[in-house]
Amino acid sequence: MTPEVDVQTLRLLLAVAEHGSIGAAARELELSQPAASARLREFEARWRIAVLDRSPGGSRLTEDGEAVVSWARTLLHELDTVRSSLLALGEERRSGVAVAASLTVADLILPRWLAELRARRPHLSPRLHVVNSDTVAAMVRADEVDLGFVETTDVPGDLARQVVGHDSLAVVVAPAHPWARRRTPLTREELQAGSYVLREPGSGTRSTFEAALRKQPHVVLEASSTSALLGAAAAGVGPAVVSRRAVAAEVEQGRLVVVPTALDLQRPLTAVWRRHRRLSDAASDLVLIATEASRTGA
Template sequence: MENRINFRHVSCFLAIARERHVGRAAERLNLTQPAVSKTLAELESLANVRLVERGRHGARLTPAGEHFLRYAVDVEQAMKSAAGALEHPVAPPVKVLQLGALPTVASGILPNALLRLRERQPHAGVRLQTATNDMLLSALKAGRLDCAIGRMAEPSTMQGISFELLYAEPLVMAVRPRHPLLSERRPSPQAVLAYPLVVAPSGTVPRLNTDAFFDAHALCVPGNCTETLSVSVARLLARRSDAVWITPEFAARDDLERGELARLPLTVANAEEPVGLLRPSAGEPIELVEALAAILRELTLADNRQDASRARRPLRPVSAKRTRKR
């Protein structure tokens, strides 16, 4: 019987069950009433049981018909789903880039890189994880990341990982535009410590360079500073208070260029941190990683050209009147 019952039997039975009338079922199916009656008779003959009782007041399902109705509805729904799948084929699986980045990088060069990647690979997805450099290296080695934008580490921790240098990033001290320290021509490191500090956590490269800067002046980072990897929190603390945010330059670049933060005229010597693309040195190249690498090279090259242009630009002369005001 399974091989002989087909969907026209089921659809005919469902039309009668819903209309409770053979004539109206025929109209619903766009068939003649004798054709519907014949199909129902075939189904009842195959099942060897009466499914519908017909009388003066229409058609009524028998107990066997009521039992069959529950399964017939499921068959109809399955057929509709199958037809829908044929009309709308399943899209090919989306390629997803598993990307890691330092928090300071994620708010610096990375947004523009991801925008360009979206333009060139509109059907690709990105899963971004921000973490410390050590955590990024561990995730790369474990295969949880395809690539990461981070810093060169000790040779012992870089085994199996290749590093492509993108740029060297200095540390800056960023404060709100009307910060008291900006009134001093060249504030001292001692003067900086008179204000709350926002710094990277202990053990990170930016913090090591921060500690080295104060050590060189026989000073140290106070214990009541705010340590955070969150760029969003750090920048808001600097913008809303007298806190001094000591950070890699790219993390604060947008705020500095828009004038929402200002750079203190203090140079943190020998604190340029090499930032680059980290990826496993073994295995086949991944298309999305190669695409991102090309974009990062373009952006850093353009940025280096802008920096060179700024360096060649002559300084504007300061009038005597403006000097007296200062």
């Protein structure tokens, strides 16, 4: 059977070549000199070559020893590269981040944040769950994700939180709708009398609008998709309430009209995580990226 290459002895032999003595090499590798000498002699016996000329003044590489050291330098460099890469990769995997985000954040904002996170941590593979704000909170609470992003004014008090930005809702209608011609803001009472296409209960959009309206709205169509709401509003089913970011293209193209209202429809974008739990480095980076992006308007 062909003997295996002893990597530790190669490291020892390389140290002897660099320091000129077995004793100095042994100290560098935290070995006793007798143990180092025995290891080198066993290596020579195993491979049936002499790698050192030993003398009272020190140890000198033989011609065979020079060849072995030359090969060892290349091999050990590659092994160290592989080892460092594996450690870095393993650390990135351990610091991976599972994120739950409500629809507006996930569709319109989070992709830019995740792209920046990937730029800073190329080996990271975040996992994203797109759900409504209530479900985000539930997933964080159940430890199913490391971090959540919600778009509601009603953040559960049992979760740690940090506001990372703000968003604003808009009431939009088809150009033929009577409200499309309004120049003065609709009052709360006028809005309370409307019939709407809205997100499902538990969404941040729905809860923000209900809080501003101070009344349960009359809903003629309920959908978990922003695109479905916009399509329904454009078709004349009723006014829709969506993020201004989500409706910008439809308004610019003239398919929908933003209705002025007297309501405060601004809402915070909030990162949430379990109390008394330290965020991983990757999750902390994502919160920082979100905060920085909001400050710069990105």
